[in-house]
Amino acid sequence: MTTWTAVRNYEEMSKLGAELIFNKTCECLRQKNTCLLGLATGNTMIRLYELLAAMFNDHNTDLSGLMTCNLDEYATADGREVPPKHPLSYRKYMDEKLFSKFQPARHFDHARAFFPPAQNAASYDDLIARHGGLDLQLLGIGFNGHIAFNEPMSEKIITADDFAALPSRVIALEPLTIATNARLTADNDPSMVPTKAITMGMKSILAAKQILLLACFEEQERPLSVIKSGRVTPELPASFLLKHPNSQIVYTKDSIATL
Template structure:
């Protein structure tokens, strides 16, 4: 696991976009797992800029979103389908993109179908992850087993409180979601973890150096042979992480 502490928040977004861009240049038809939330917003902005500047082509990439809220359709302003449209897919052309159906009549069947599509695509070449305040990756909440596959999950109270800022009230945050499982994520050929935001210093240290435990889902990344962790300088300082280390 390589940990890279960037020189600024702007550099964090730029380095994340550079990492993804380089992998796509190496393999234009790469299969990517894409995150949502606050962490990747700057990365998506930089990727859009690079496509518009003609230095990056995403027209052959295959994109799978990591998760979607149950009960929200693709036109709902807080759905992750709408998020991706706003931040990436509405601005650039990608080869194919897949997002779980939040309005599926049978959510468990939808989760199985989504997992099958990932397998049919050959798995992820690169899984890009955000780090949740409670250590979740995707919507794999504390207690998620390391061999889990795409499935329906109950969102923890902590996650619903953290995401209530997007909905205006915790009561409006959906209680369930479909998420790609930890086992599926760990089969990615390479993983990029984005560590940015407030209140994540304890869970970042636990993910990088603590015991591998289901109580900190991100700690399972220690078992993967090719993980790069990007950390903003303020978070690194609070967590006591050096400038550039390998763990």
């Protein structure tokens, strides 16, 4: 079942998201001494991560049992992960926006922060499965409806069942995704944005025990409206959240007004 939550603005969305992730993490650590979080990047998550780190620090949370798996990473033209020094590297983003904000006393192990590998990308799904699956997956939504870098595919090419079973893999990015990421993260310079990425597959995302999707851009209103219509289609990857038993979509009313 997918629940929809409208909040007033970006700050309120960020606070709600941080509280949900904080509470879920603490619950898992308390019940089983481990927690596997699926994390996302992008402008949507910046304030959330700042608030989340502060919550863990303020509550003296022991994060030695926390393990994270990011949704994606950019790849070079020859199919390798971009180096962490790359200006758009998601490893760099996560360290700057979240991991470096944890106080040393939180005991977070950076070696347990994982990203999908370019070589044998499907091994990422095995790693997630070996650790019991994702306890919570945080998502954004692309302006074309993608989640992670699972880009839309025609129903003439793939069935809904086959799309939902897609593994982690290296893919070519759609022009709209490149243009959008250039505008939002690369000073509107498409040449800075890699044309390939390694993405977590739909299979691992949809197997998460809980999914939280956040949206705060006007351009996300169209794909969210399609999801509201109730149709699940590989032409809008985020629509597959409708088949998930515990997913929540949180959006900001000041930018997404008509839902």
